Amino acid sequence: MPHSKEQAEPLRYERKFLITGYSHKDVEQMIKFHPACFSEIYHQRTVNNIYFDTLGFNHYYDNVEGSQDRLKVRIRWYGDVFGTIAQPILEYKIKKGLLGKKNSYWLQTFRLDEHFDKEQILNAISKSEVPQQVKDELLSLKPSLLNSYTRKYFLSADKNFRITIDHQLSYYRINYDSNTFTNKSLDRNATVLELKYDSALEQEAKEIGALFPFMMTKNSKYLSGLERLFL
Numbered sequence: 001m002p003h004s005k006e007q008a009e010p011l012r013y014e015r016k017f018l019i020t021g022y023s024h025k026d027v028e029q030m031i032k033f034h035p036a037c038f039s040e041i042y043h044q045r046t047v048n049n050i051y052f053d054t055l056g057f058n059h060y061y062d063n064v065e066g067s068q069d070r071l072k073v074r075i076r077w078y079g080d081v082f083g084t085i086a087q088p089i090l091e092y093k094i095k096k097g098l099l100g101k102k103n104s105y106w107l108q109t110f111r112l113d114e115h116f117d118k119e120q121i122l123n124a125i126s127k128s129e130v131p132q133q134v135k136d137e138l139l140s141l142k143p144s145l146l147n148s149y150t151r152k153y154f155l156s157a158d159k160n161f162r163i164t165i166d167h168q169l170s171y172y173r174i175n176y177d178s179n180t181f182t183n184k185s186l187d188r189n190a191t192v193l194e195l196k197y198d199s200a201l202e203q204e205a206k207e208i209g210a211l212f213p214f215m216m217t218k219n220s221k222y223l224s225g226l227e228r229l230f231l
Helices: 024-032 058-064 118-126 132-139 199-210 221-229
Strands: 006-008 012-019 039-053 069-078 083-085 089-096 099-106 110-112 142-155 161-172 184-187 191-197
Touching: 012 199, 024 142, 024 161, 024 191, 039 058, 039 221, 058 069, 058 221, 089 132, 110 118, 118 132, 142 221, 161 199, 161 221, 184 221, 191 199
Parallel strands: none
Antiparallel strands: 006 099, 012 099, 012 191, 039 069, 039 142, 069 089, 083 110, 089 099, 142 161, 161 184, 161 191
16 A cells, blocks of 8 residues: 555534433444335444543533634554554544544554654654655654554445444553553443444434434544543
8 A cells, every 4th residue: 555645534513412321232233224224334443542632622612612613633554453553644634513534644653552652653653655744744743642542334225324332442641651551441331332424414414314323423532532531
């Protein structure tokens, strides 16, 4: 997979549901029996992220305070949490109200273990074809959270609506030195459902969401992880 590839998504809507009263298996059955006829696509996989924030956690507070324009910066990969991280992707997740998009950049391989430090990220970035402005911005941030979860993917019969469900959420403290990854928090009870669709389909999305027995909620795994580990 080429490390020079840059991807930019159009703005789309995301409706989120934080579900605690049902197991992820129950939620999966509700999706499969939904009138929109969702079917599973891709394969189940483990999603891992290292989030970055300013020294004053500005990205966190922008989300807490409900700012219209919000930003999350993370490195994402799939598979094992620790070890050699192959095909990591630097993502800038930009939100404007309920609308969101991602700008993505392939990074070089690095290792994540108890020896993880700033040099590993610096090397991965310096060897990757990432715009200089993005490199400079990332170097001004610090790693603030590591998280991991299991994800499944579903698509409606008309292919206009996509659902992901996440469970087995794990959160770890991370910084640029002295990482043992023993300071972690596990959330085995919650399931996060995200409904994603084009901005022109807002009314149809409301109708789809209304047929689930749970309410749309404001949810962020980044906020949840920080609040579990730091606050």
